[in-house]
Amino acid sequence: MDVTIIGCGYVGLVTGVCLAHTGHTVRGVEKDAKKLKMLLSGECPIFEPGLHDLLRETQQSGQITFTDNVKSAVKDAEVVYLCVGTPPKADGTVDMSFLEGAGKEVCDALAELNTEFLTTIVVKSTVPAGTNRKLHNFLKQQTKANVAVVSNPEFLKEGTAVADCLRPDRIVIGGESPEAFRMMRRLYDTLVEQEENFITMNWESAELTKYAANSMLAARISFMNEMTILCEHYGADVEDIRKGIGSDSRIGPAFLRAGCGYGGSCFPKDVAAMEHISKHAGYDNLFVNAIQTVNKNQKKRFVDKIQEKLGRPIKDATIAVWGLAFKADTDDIRESSAIDVITYLLERGASVKAHDYKGMDNMKQLFGDKVEWCADPVTAAAGADAVALCTDWPQYTTLPFRKISATMNMPIIFDGRNCLNRDVMRENGFQYYPIGRPPVEQHLRLKQRV
Ligand SMILES: NC(=O)c1ccc[n+]([C@@H]2O[C@H](COP(=O)([O-])OP(=O)(O)OC[C@H]3O[C@@H](n4cnc5c(N)ncnc54)[C@H](O)[C@@H]3O)[C@@H](O)[C@H]2O)c1
Numbered sequence: 001m002d003v004t005i006i007g008c009g010y011v012g013l014v015t016g017v018c019l020a021h022t023g024h025t026v027r028g029v030e031k032d033a034k035k036l037k038m039l040l041s042g043e044c045p046i047f048e049p050g051l052h053d054l055l056r057e058t059q060q061s062g063q064i065t066f067t068d069n070v071k072s073a074v075k076d077a078e079v080v081y082l083c084v085g086t087p088p089k090a091d092g093t094v095d096m097s098f099l100e101g102a103g104k105e106v107c108d109a110l111a112e113l114n115t116e117f118l119t120t121i122v123v124k125s126t127v128p129a130g131t132n133r134k135l136h137n138f139l140k141q142q143t144k145a146n147v148a149v150v151s152n153p154e155f156l157k158e159g160t161a162v163a164d165c166l167r168p169d170r171i172v173i174g175g176e177s178p179e180a181f182r183m184m185r186r187l188y189d190t191l192v193e194q195e196e197n198f199i200t201m202n203w204e205s206a207e208l209t210k211y212a213a214n215s216m217l218a219a220r221i222s223f224m225n226e227m228t229i230l231c232e233h234y235g236a237d238v239e240d241i242r243k244g245i246g247s248d249s250r251i252g253p254a255f256l257r258a259g260c261g262y263g264g265s266c267f268p269k270d271v272a273a274m275e276h277i278s279k280h281a282g283y284d285n286l287f288v289n290a291i292q293t294v295n296k297n298q299k300k301r302f303v304d305k306i307q308e309k310l311g312r313p314i315k316d317a318t319i320a321v322w323g324l325a326f327k328a329d330t331d332d333i334r335e336s337s338a339i340d341v342i343t344y345l346l347e348r349g350a351s352v353k354a355h356d357y358k359g360m361d362n363m364k365q366l367f368g369d370k371v372e373w374c375a376d377p378v379t380a381a382a383g384a385d386a387v388a389l390c391t392d393w394p395q396y397t398t399l400p401f402r403k404i405s406a407t408m409n410m411p412i413i414f415d416g417r418n419c420l421n422r423d424v425m426r427e428n429g430f431q432y433y434p435i436g437r438p439p440v441e442q443h444l445r446l447k448q449r450v
Contacts, residue, residue, distance in 0.1 A: 001187055004029065004077040006070065006102045008039060010046055010161065010265070010332070011124055011154050012083030017054045018165040020063035022190045027073040028066045039066040047331040047358050050162040070102075071109040074119070079187055080106055081122045081152075087265075092272040099125055103135055110145040120180045121149045126210050126270060128277050132174060132203035148180035151203050153210035158264065159329035170197040174206025211277070214270035215288055217255045221267075222294040224258040228436025229301075238436030239418060258436045260302040260341065260390060260416030261295045263326035265334040268295070299337050302388070302435070303344040306414050309433055310386055315349030318409065320384040322377050323391025323417070325359035333362045337416065338390040345388075346370060355380040357393050382407040392417035401428040 001024050005016040008030040020026040030036045035045040042059055044052040058064040067073055074080050084098035103121075110119060121139065123132050136149040151174035156164040168191055173184050181200050185192070192198045201209070224238060231238045238258045246253030262268070271288050278285035307314045326336035333339065336359070342352050353372040356363065360373055374380035377396060381387050381404045389396060397419055405411040405428045412431040413420065425432035425440050432440035 001025070001078050001183075002076045003027070003187070004073045004080045006073075006080065006082050006106065007031075007084035007098070007125075008035060008045075008066065009083065009085065010048070010158060011156065012081065013039075013044075013046065013055075014048065014051060014156060014161045014165050015081060015083060015124065015154070016064055017051060017058055018162065019187070020058035021054050021166070024063070024187065026058075026064040027077070028064060029068060029070050029073045030066060031068055033068075036066060036068055048158065048161050049329055054162060070105040071112070074106055074109045075113070077119060078117070079120045079122055079183060081124050082106070083124045083154075086125045086127055086269075088269045088272050092276045094126075094128055094269075094273050094276070096127070096131070099123075099127065099131070103138070107139055107142045110139075110147060111143040113145050116146055118146045118148060118177075118179055118183065120177075120183050121147055122152045122184070123149065124152055124154050126153060126266070126273075127151075127207060128273060128280075129204045129207045129211075132207060136203070148175065148177035149203075150175035150177070150180050150184060151206035152184065153206055153213075155210075155213060158332055159327055166191065167193075168197070170199055172206050172209050173198070173200045174203040174209075175200070176202060211270050211274045214267055215274050215291065218262055218267040218271050218295070219287070219291050220255040221257070221259075221262050222291045222298075224256050224436075225261065225298045226294050228258045228298075231436035235438060236436075237438060257418065259298075259337075259392075259418060260435060261299040261337040263335040263337050263339075265326075265332060268292075268335040299340040300344060302337075302414065302416050303341055303348070305433060306345070306386060306388055307348065309414075309431070309439075310412065311410065312385065314345070316351070317385040318351045318353060318383060319345050320374075320377075320380040320387045320408075321345075321352055321354045321371075322356075322380065322387055322389045322396055323359075323393055324354060324356035324363040325391050325393075328391055328393045329358075331358035331362055333359045333366070336363075336390070338363070339366065341388055341390055341416070342367060342371060353380045353384060356391065357395060359391075378404055378407070384408050385410045386412040386414060388414045388416060389420070390416045392419040394419075397421070401425070401430070405429045 003024050003026045005012045005028045008028045016026045016028045038045045082102050084102045087095050089095045132151040139147050228238050242256045245251050246256050274288045324338045355374045355377045415434040418434045
């Protein structure tokens with residue numbers, strides 16, 4: 001089928017490349033000149049495992065092309081995806097300006113089309129309940145073209161986005177046009193393994209499904225983060241509890257890992273949006289309020305613990321922050337816990353040396369020369385009074401810890417992702433503070449600070 005993607009960011013590019021890989025003809029429209037230039041020259045503007053290879057393959061075969069011209073891109077399209085950002089505004093409401101802008105451009109382009117065939121507009125962006133219906137009514141007023149709007153919320157996870165897109169747990173389509181539903185079913189034919197995983201519903205249910213999914217996942221993480229307080233008080237191990245409850249088939253094991261708070265472009269924004277749409281509906285959503293409070297506190301508690309256990313004043317201490325991306329396998333730092341951790345550390349007078357495998361350039365734009373940027377984690381730790389690990393990059397688990405311990409001013413590691421091995425920490429002479437797990441506290445041969 002002929003498909004146009006408006007907005008080639010994380011969601012749009014992955015969707016476009018995967019649809020091209022499954023045999024559709026895809027045109028991607030991107031307004032950011034720098035990103036478009038990269039795409040046109042075969043470069044991938046984001047880091048996402050497997051994406052670059054698929055991009056190269058589909059571009060070379062001509063299955064996917066890129067442009068900044070909406071009009072030419074939608075001319076032959078049967079399906080037009082809107083994949084633009086819907087970031088949070090300062091008051092927690094959703095900034096709809098990119099979606100409105102893209103919708104208007106598509107509408108103007110469609111108005112010039114002279115065909116009775118249906119064009120399906122697919123809203124992949126995460127939007128408040130009621131948005132798709134409004135867009136449908138708006139398009140019906142603005143154009144005589146035969147269009148139908150469907151909501152198709154995206155559930156991909158950065159870091160595994162390509163696999164998530166090619167093997168989705170389910171595909172949710174919201175709308176009211178049977179013809180558009182059939183078109184979407186045909187478009188996703190190779191991705192639907194079981195018929196019950198292609199789920200159709202009305203617009204509002206699809207929109208709320210996305211917010212409900214992310215709020216539920218954020219709640220599970222926050223519940224476990226809250227458990228860490230009890231664990232630390234009573235000497236329990238949150239990892240044992242995770243296994244103990246995750247093996248219950250009614251609960252399941254996913255999204256139960258405690259840490260120094262969740263981040264990313266989706267959970268914080270979607271939980272905040274849930275709070276706002278609840279207010280709009282006239283009630284105070286106590287549940288989502290609690291999720292946000294717990295997450296905010298968890299990031300601060302992590303730095304409080306660093307301050308408490310450091311064994312010297314935090315003012316003028318040097319802390320190495322390992323991991324800046326909001327999770328491993330991505331360069332995305334949006335709402336990453338490391339942003340809060342570095343901010344708190346700097347506010348309390350510490351110096352920060354930072355390292356990440358992919359997210360360093362993005363983080364430099366936020367902190368500039370307030371932070372010392374290090375090419376590798378060993379250099380970051382050298383001379384530091386402690387390491388604060390904020391992202392679970394697997395590479396951090398296999399570092400030369402003996403050497404690191406010898407070159408640190410004080411060998412202390414605060415593991416905000418519970419990803420290091422406590423025996424390895426003990427054997428290499430570290431004080432080790434995971435989250436909600438018993439620490440390793442052993443005699444430190446503290447070096448004299450100069
Ligand atoms: N990133 C995720 O993991 C994820 C997962 C699920 C859902 N979502 C949702 O998907 C949507 C997109 O998220 P994202 O992370 O891909 O955003 P993004 O910021 O990475 O990408 C959006 C892209 O759209 C482009 N753009 C904006 N207006 C345009 C226009 N008029 N024409 C052409 N291009 C335009 C921007 O330049 C940008 O490249 C958001 O609503 C988000 O909440 C994101």
